[in-house]
Amino acid sequence: MIDTIYIEKEIKKHPRTLEILSKFRNVRTIAIDRYGEVFNRKNQNFRIQKKNPCLILAKKHKGFVLPAPEGFGIGSSKNYYFSHMYNCIYDCSYCFLQGMYSSANFVLFVNYEDFVLEIKKLISKKENITFFSGYDCDSLALEKITGFASYILPIFKEYSNCILELRTKSNQIKPLDKIEPIKNCVIAFSLMPDKISLALDKKAPTIKRRIATIKKLSALGWKIGLRFDPLIFGDSWKDQYQDLHENIFNVINISSIHSISYGPLRFPIAMYKKINSMYQNEKLFVGPFEQNQSEVLYKQEIEEEMTEYCKNLSLNFAPESLIFNCKSN
């Protein structure tokens, strides 16, 4: 539970700041100049901070919308991502955020309007664009506090040539259960076999609950993205991924699926070293990994076999046109 909120002085009276603060009782507020004073400072410890993270309300000044890594996409000619928030309430062992930041506090940028201005500038170029939300945070997990999805979704309704993907593991479906489904918005769920998720996706909803949420949203008419990302290797992985695919496709109508993608587990070398050093007893980092010039990843034959096998599993249920690889080059 959040017991402290740091607030940048500049946005102290921003209506969204006031609205967010009204949702908390007995919270200590601390005025700061810029969020960098408390976030990602030298000698902070991500794992220790994860035990009691604070919320930081800040204003973003630049870099509202950024190009997605090459190889990342679900069919559009251009791909961008944006992050209204840094860090996440879940604690997944493979999460790159713990390698990127030394702080586990949540930074929420309250100037949503500025994100939209940048998004609209890109949209005006009349290209097919996919915008990904949920790269540096979970798109829906803190929606009750942030209201970000409620704000951004209606805006995309006007731009049918663009796609918005909200990536999540959350089973919190507000505001999606209150508004008409938007055809060009995809609610994308990160998925992996149940046993693996239980070991790695700490504090996140179980796969069973995620599938139940997918079922609900699909029944409401929302387009669903299935993101088997990252693909995790282990004993009997084929059986586990087969069960997972069957469990999903048994409850969801294929017409609800916008896209299915597979993403291998890969870490930049320095990030891998940093994350690995944080854990003494995390099986994930046993591998078997290899290292290329820039990344630590599963051995090539494992990565290829897993992607191919899982794609074939999907092909039993869905046309090839829905299936994508999400692999940074």
Added chain:
Amino acid sequence: MNSPPSIRWLVALRAEAKEIISQYELKSFEHEGPYQIFKSKKYDIWLIISGIGKVNAAAASAYLFLKSKATPWSIWINFGIAGFEKNYGTIFKIDKIISHSNNKTFFPSKVIKDKIEYASLLTVDRAQENYSKNYMYDMEGSGFFETTSKIASHDLILVLKIVSDNSNNKVTSINKDNIDCLVKKNILAVKKCLKNLIDLSEEIYISKQKPKSFYELTSKYSFTFSQKIALEDLLKKWQLLFPKRKLDVIINDCKDSKSVIIRLKSDIDETAINWS
């Protein structure tokens, strides 16, 4: 040596230190140096008396760091009295420190949860008598924090202040006895708070430790520097995969360091993780 609890206390006055010295059974550490230091014979616990003022606090922190060979899991505590218009006698954890002379602001970590409430602190150069209800006043906090945040784990630094003076309890009436009385009144809360930090410190300590077998193997075989790095990583993985297997049996027929590494690597590569 230097395993948790590893604690470094910095206090300005001997009177503030008296109860800490007694509780942790600290003895005077004889040395030729500018500050009086106490240390535990049993544990890695040290205390330095810095004298008044933020420059003293900064210098004493750095001095203690070197003298005590502080570790990445050492807990650093600035403990002392402060002025505050309310809550006479109450102890506070500090989560914001402003240095009055240069307006620098610092934000100590807030990872521990306990009954001690948080307050802000203004570090001044001269004793204040215009008390505030928004800030506590002290004379060391910013100097201590600015220095220790550069040399210690940010999340293991704690500033604890007991309200010793305000408009009803004049600064001029502070003496050794009432300081001792205020510290004694709060010592239990301090120890409870410290227990939480020690738990965190232990986590950092554990994360920095090499597997036990690393030392056994490196004393038995001659590993190069890069082999040692590989060995540490492989041992960590091997023990996770085979917690019940005996390593000495597995490497019994290994003749040199290279064959140990090959053996461990092949065991690991041939085994897929069981996620159940």
